[in-house]
Amino acid sequence: xxxxxxxxxxxxxxxxxxxxxxxxxxxxxxxxxxxxxxxxxxxxxxxxxxxxxxxxxxxxxxxxxxxxx
Amino acid sequence: xxxxxxxxxxxxxxxxxxxxxxxxxxxxxxxxxxxxxxxxxxxxxxxxxxxxxxxxxxxxxxxxxxxxxxxxxxxxxxxxxxxxxxxxxxxxxxxxxxxxxxxxxxxxxxxxxxxxxxxxxxxxxxxxxxxxxxxxxxxxxxxxxxxxxxxxxxxxxxxxxxxxxxxxxxxxxxxxxxxxxxxxxxxxxxxxxxxxxxxxxxxxxxxxxx
Numbered sequence: 001x002x003x004x005x006x007x008x009x010x011x012x013x014x015x016x017x018x019x020x021x022x023x024x025x026x027x028x029x030x031x032x033x034x035x036x037x038x039x040x041x042x043x044x045x046x047x048x049x050x051x052x053x054x055x056x057x058x059x060x061x062x063x064x065x066x067x068x069x
Numbered sequence: 070x071x072x073x074x075x076x077x078x079x080x081x082x083x084x085x086x087x088x089x090x091x092x093x094x095x096x097x098x099x100x101x102x103x104x105x106x107x108x109x110x111x112x113x114x115x116x117x118x119x120x121x122x123x124x125x126x127x128x129x130x131x132x133x134x135x136x137x138x139x140x141x142x143x144x145x146x147x148x149x150x151x152x153x154x155x156x157x158x159x160x161x162x163x164x165x166x167x168x169x170x171x172x173x174x175x176x177x178x179x180x181x182x183x184x185x186x187x188x189x190x191x192x193x194x195x196x197x198x199x200x201x202x203x204x205x206x207x208x209x210x211x212x213x214x215x216x217x218x219x220x221x222x223x224x225x226x227x228x229x230x231x232x233x234x235x236x237x238x239x240x241x242x243x244x245x246x247x248x249x250x251x252x253x254x255x256x257x258x259x260x261x262x263x264x265x266x267x268x269x270x271x272x273x274x275x276x277x278x279x
Contacts, residue, residue, distance in 0.1 A: 006085065006227055010278040014087035017125040017271045018094065025097055025113045058149055063158045 084224060088216050094268050095213035101261050102165055103206035105151035107144060114139040125271055131264035138260040147257045154255050163249050167203035170241030176201060183237050187211070190233070191222065205245060208238050231276045239276075242269050 006014070084092070100110060114136055154163050164170070171179040180203045187193070187202060192211060194202055202208075215233060218224035225233075246269065249255055249262035 006087070007279055010227070010275050011085070011087055013278060014091065014271070014275050017128060017275075018087060018090040018268070025093070025110075025117045057152045059152050059156075059158065 084217065088224070091272070092213045092216040095209045095216065098265055098268070099206045099209035099213065102155075102209065102265075103204075105144070105148040106139070111139045111144060111147075125267065127267040128264070128271060131260070131267040135260040135264045138257050142257045150254065150256055150258060154249065154252055154258055162254065163245070163252050165205040165245065166201060167205075167208065167237060167241050168201070170244050179203065179237075186233065186236065190215075203237070205242065212238070227276075234272065234276060238269075239273060243273075 100106065106114070117136065119133070155161050155165055164175070166175050166180075167183070168175050168177040168180045171177070180201055183203050190211075192214070194207075198207075200207060212230065212234065214222075215225035215230050243266055246262040246266035250259050250266070255262070
């Protein structure tokens with residue numbers, strides 16, 4: 001049962017342009033989604049907060065340096 | 070049974086090859102814009118097969134550049150760059166939120182409209198997420214979910230995908246990619262943004278086809 005969604009023009013265009021590039025990466029990415037990324041979704045796919053709570057990065061550290069008298 | 074195969078809820082037989090590929094691109098972009106990639110993701114990008122790219126030299130070239138950068142730039146440097154470019158101190162140098170481009174400020178009317186549309190589609194922000202829904206990563210994730218479908222959700226039609234894309238991504242996403250590319254502190258994310266731009270150009274052109 002194929003969903004007839006795309007017109008032939010659209011399909012051919014997309015087949016030529018996109019197919020065969022990131023499939024292998026997506027296996028890693030989608031596999032990760034149970035524990036990592038996506039932000040909004042229906043609850044099935046989803047994330048973990050980007051950086052849990054406050055933490056000091058080098059960038060923040062530099063900012064602190066500038067506040068010292 | 071592997072945990073990874075269990076993640077694919079949609080029935081792959083109902084998804085055309087090109088739509089599978091689009092969903093994959095959206096998944097990858099959601100990851101790259103949500104946070105700096107970890108070593109595992111970088112390695113996956115490096116070892117991925119070369120794109121054939123006969124239809125879009127831009128996309129193929131952008132992918133090769135991204136793969137090269139993923140091999141050469143250490144994850145710690147990318148993490149620091151992500152903080153500098155997209156987080157910053159006070160106002161982020163490069164905004165990843167649609168409202169900012171569409172209305173000039175964050176948390177503006179476009180975000181309210183987006184929340185209505187997401188509710189109508191049955192999407193909600195995950196409980197542990199603090200980012201507003203108009204974050205580029207969130208919108209890419211919604212596109213992925215629309216294309217793939219999910220438990221109790223059929224894959225969205227092209228018309229439905231187009232409606233969401235046109236309202237919430239089309240009018241600012243290339244601008245956001247270009248802002249990332251132009252920002253002086255961008256390095257790895259110049260490659261990410263160029264790759265994203267090439268992909269979104271293809272999406273925009275494809276949605277305009279009859």
